[in-house]
Amino acid sequence: MTDELLSPLKQLKENNHSTMVFLNNQKRIPSSNAVNKVLRELLEEAGIHRSGYHFHSLRHSHVAYLLYQGIDLYAISKWLGHSNMTITAKNMHTL
Structure with missing residues (x-):
């Protein structure tokens, strides 16, 4: 990760006073459904x-x-954390 990305993430973490960067209104990690809903809204906008x-x-x-x-x-x-390049190459067909 670059400093350009890490700096704002660090600020988010500090502002939340938590060990987590992204939290919902209840100070919990948002569910996949909640994240996907926000993504769909942003794409629509x-x-x-x-x-x-x-x-x-x-x-x-x-x-x-x-x-x-x-x-x-x-x-x-x-970068993706794959154990080998074969996994990455197999997943490329979905791109």
């Missing part, structure tokens, strides 16, 4: 209409972006 797009889809979009930027598949695999 942006005029983006993608059925079946969910939070995990952002991970795939990020991989597509990294590949477009010429980032090595090995580095992407490590």
Whole structure:
């Protein structure tokens, strides 16, 4: 992660006075459904209409972006936490 991303995340964490960065109104980790609902609302506001797009889809979009930027598949695999590049390559068919 870059300092450009870590700095705002650190501020969010400090402002929440918690060990977690993202919390819901009840100071709990938001559910997948809650995150997906907010994502759908944001996509709608942006005029983006993608059925079946969910939070995990952002991970795939990020991989597509990294590949477009010429980032090595090995580095992407490590970034994603995959145990080997084969797993990353198998998941690329969904991009």
